[in-house]
Amino acid sequence: MLKKIRIIVAWIVFVAALLLVLDLTGALHTYLGWIAKVQLIPAILATSAAALVFVGLLTLIFGRLYCSILCPTGIMQDGISWLSARRKGKKARFSYSKPLTWLRWTVLVVVLAAGILGINAVVSLFDPWAIFGRTASLLEPVVEGVASYAVYPREVYIKSGIVFATAIVTLIVIAILSWRKGRTWCNTICPVGTLLGAVSLAAPFRIRFNEAKCTKCGLCEKNCKSSCIDSKAQKIDQTRCVVCLDCLDKCKFDALHYSACAPVSASEPEKKSGSAAEPAPSKGINRRNFLAVAAVFAVTNTVKAQQLTVDGGLADIEDKKRPDRKTPVTPPGSGDAKHLQTHCTACQLCVTACPNNVLRPSSRLQTLMQPEMTYERGYCRPECVECSEVCPTGAIKRITPADKTAISIGNANWIEANCVVNRDNVPCTECERHCPTKAITLIPRDPADPKSLKIPTIDNTKCIGCGACEHLCPARPFSAIYVEGNVTHHTV
Numbered sequence: 001m002l003k004k005i006r007i008i009v010a011w012i013v014f015v016a017a018l019l020l021v022l023d024l025t026g027a028l029h030t031y032l033g034w035i036a037k038v039q040l041i042p043a044i045l046a047t048s049a050a051a052l053v054f055v056g057l058l059t060l061i062f063g064r065l066y067c068s069i070l071c072p073t074g075i076m077q078d079g080i081s082w083l084s085a086r087r088k089g090k091k092a093r094f095s096y097s098k099p100l101t102w103l104r105w106t107v108l109v110v111v112l113a114a115g116i117l118g119i120n121a122v123v124s125l126f127d128p129w130a131i132f133g134r135t136a137s138l139l140e141p142v143v144e145g146v147a148s149y150a151v152y153p154r155e156v157y158i159k160s161g162i163v164f165a166t167a168i169v170t171l172i173v174i175a176i177l178s179w180r181k182g183r184t185w186c187n188t189i190c191p192v193g194t195l196l197g198a199v200s201l202a203a204p205f206r207i208r209f210n211e212a213k214c215t216k217c218g219l220c221e222k223n224c225k226s227s228c229i230d231s232k233a234q235k236i237d238q239t240r241c242v243v244c245l246d247c248l249d250k251c252k253f254d255a256l257h258y259s260a261c262a263p264v265s266a267s268e269p270e271k272k273s274g275s276a277a278e279p280a281p282s283k284g285i286n287r288r289n290f291l292a293v294a295a296v297f298a299v300t301n302t303v304k305a306q307q308l309t310v311d312g313g314l315a316d317i318e319d320k321k322r323p324d325r326k327t328p329v330t331p332p333g334s335g336d337a338k339h340l341q342t343h344c345t346a347c348q349l350c351v352t353a354c355p356n357n358v359l360r361p362s363s364r365l366q367t368l369m370q371p372e373m374t375y376e377r378g379y380c381r382p383e384c385v386e387c388s389e390v391c392p393t394g395a396i397k398r399i400t401p402a403d404k405t406a407i408s409i410g411n412a413n414w415i416e417a418n419c420v421v422n423r424d425n426v427p428c429t430e431c432e433r434h435c436p437t438k439a440i441t442l443i444p445r446d447p448a449d450p451k452s453l454k455i456p457t458i459d460n461t462k463c464i465g466c467g468a469c470e471h472l473c474p475a476r477p478f479s480a481i482y483v484e485g486n487v488t489h490h491t492v
Contacts, residue, residue: 010075042393068242068243120341138164210254321376346369370395
């Protein structure tokens with residue numbers, strides 16, 4: 001019963017985390033945002049006392065249960081391992097392996113050092129929540145394509161080749177390890193697993209042998225996906241045990257118990273007449289749920305949304321190109337570039353949540369895969385604060401729409417040669433008309449001629465860097481107005 005409860009809770013959390021990352025409604029974070037906030041590394045970066053106390057107490061009392069019911073990457077590994085067993089027809093395919101302690105602690109020290117030094121690109125490569133976020137974001141084009149095909153036309157595209165490649169490589173590595181050896185990533189590489197494993201040594205609740213009943217048949221060891229049970233020595237490596245309870249389910253002799261104290265040993269092993277039949281494997285709701293989720297994953301990726309064109313598709317409009325910004329534009333609420341760099345784990349939650357298509361993962365080495373703003377496909381609408389509401393680490397602090405309209409994240413700059421007024425000698429008022437803060441005013445190009453065409457002048461004391469002018473500028477391929485980021489945000 002304990003195992004069934006654990007599996008049901010784990011898959012509920014996994015599906016909820018998947019829905020959170022792929023949220024098309026923009027509202028699920030209100031109900032499911034807690035899943036991201038109780039992940040260990042985001043909780044540390046956000047200095048969330050409540051989340052840290054919760055995870056700490058859970059591990060101190062029950063062992064590494066966090067890894068089995070709250071970590072989506074861990075649950076994903078369980079699913080892949082289960083599929084491998086079904087595919088190969090093997091249920092007992094593992095064996096005890098000695099812990100690679102040197103590797104586990106080396107990875108943990110490197111990640112901790114990188115976090116202290118503010119090199120979060122390294123942290124993001126090993127953070128299990130960031131790994132899951134990037135992996136789940138691979139499904140975003142498929143999900144958006146299906147939704148847009150059924151509801152409204154929308155162009156579907158890959159937001160970042162770097163994130164896509166990193167996610168694919170990480171998924172392949174984890175999938176191969178899980179397919180062959182179960183929880184190898186968790187118990188050999190994952191820094192969160194290493195840290196929680198050390199804490200779990202103090203946990204009173206743990207899986208224990210009843211040595212009097214144990215026949216050393218090795219069935220528990222062969223079914224331990226963490227490879228942490230030495231059946232011959234009747235020992236369990238508690239630092240690697242994720243409390244999946246598979247061994248309890250497989251033991252024919254009731255020789256394993258999950259309890260706070262050692263089981264009472266009988267003077268002799270209990271013997272029952274007749275052969276003890278191995279209990280039938282549980283076919284609970286969890287496995288059917290997993291197959292349902294896998295079916296969603298396998299939805300054909302050939303579905304393409306119809307491209308929405310501003311003129312009904314009658315003209316061939318050249319795509320805008322990203323300008324070469326000397327200073328990246330960071331999201332409102334991030335405060336400054338340094339704060340974002342040292343707190344963001346590049347989980348992609350803000351990127352997938354952005355309804356305006358302005359957030360993209362960075363390709364710069366120092367801020368690799370962290371969000372930057374660019375305005376080729378939209379602009380940052382003053383009333384939208386989605387990214388600040390979904391960020392689990394505090395890299396983007398929560399703000400209100402009223403706060404946002406007063407935060408300057410960048411300044412607009414006019415490129416005279418690109419402007420259609422100068423280049424094509426035609427009138428244009430797009431930048432002035434769409435500026436939400438009235439920072440742009442049109443003035444005569446020739447002050448001496450009252451009938452002169454008008455060109456923009458920018459009051460950067462009013463500009464908030466929303467990018468409306470850049471996005472809506474008709475100049476192609478580069479806009480005549482582009483936004484340079486502010487290293488430190490300020491109020492206007």
